[in-house]
Amino acid sequence: MIDLTLIGIGTGNPQHLTLQASAALNGVDLILIPNKGAGKDDLAGLRRQICDQVIKKQDVKIVEFDLPTRDPKTPDYRQRVDDWHDAIAGVWSATIAAHLPKGGKVGFLVWGDPSLYDSTMRIADRLQRQQKIALTVIPGITSVQALTASHAIPINEIGAPFTVTTGRQLRDHGWPDSADTLVVMLDGDCSFQSLDAENVQIWWSAYAGMPEEILISGALSDVSDQIIKTRATARADHGWIMDIYLLRR
Incomplete structure (x- = not known):
């Protein structure tokens, strides 16, 4: 029997771990860490740093595996x-x-929260179909929370809805009718360029909540080029980038 725990770790800052997450990390026998290849080694390294700071148990195995593409x-x-x-x-x-x-207890560290634009639970479901696995999910701070906290803004207007979507959806289908506030994740192409920038404000963050955090905000028409250039430079410097932004019209 395998007890598999998916542990939300926030945006990579060890201080974002909840007490529940810390306890879970100290209760497993094995921790799996994906290695995404050259240029993204920092992601595996950040997971290891969190483990080094949090885990007090001496016999926890930490194993890296190459992530398929x-x-x-x-x-x-x-x-x-x-x-x-x-x-x-x-x-x-x-x-x-x-x-x-x-058998035993396995932990997997998940960026942000396992429920929000993350496929770890879907992968775990595949394992459950093949063998006896008890699944536990521990929530974590999301990049959405880190974004709004860093900019010190509420996510929605008073009594108004907001929509969380992806860069692909924004680029292919435009601004959805569901809300005047959008949070856009997983956007490698700066899809805000496809919008009419008039009367749109943007709050953008890269490496939200981490020491490397970068924040830019303002009228989309004024800061769009700055965000594109800053993003490209940060990605080249680090070899990877995680960014997110909020749009409001």
Whole structure:
């Protein structure tokens, strides 16, 4: 029997861990850390730093595994993601079997919160279909919370809704009718460029809540170019970038 705990760790700042998350990290036998390859080693390193600072238990195994990549030759986006998740689930299963052949407790550190634009629970569901796994999910601080806290702004206007969406959706379908406030995640193309910038404000953050955090805000028409240039420079400097922004009209 495997007890698998998905632990939300916030945006990479160890101070974002909840007491529940810290207790969970000290209660497992094995921690899995994905390695996304050259240029993104910092992500695995940040997970290890969190473990080093939080874990007091002496016999916790920390094992890195190479994360499979999506096959760009698969034309259908959904199929491409499903195949990728299947491959990751296979690597998880093999790694757990190699290091906990008699069963035990496994922890996986999840950026932000496992429920928000993250596929870790979907991958865990694949494992549950194959073997006996008890799944526990511990929530974490999201990049949405870190973004609004860093800019000291509320996420919504008084009594008004907001929509959380992706760069792909914004680029392909424009501003949704559901709200005048949008939070945009997973945007590698600065999709705000596709909008009519008139009367739109933006609050942008990269590495939200971390020491490297970068904040830019203002009228979209005024700061759009600055964000694009700053983002490109930060990505080149670090080899990776996590950014998020809020738009309000």
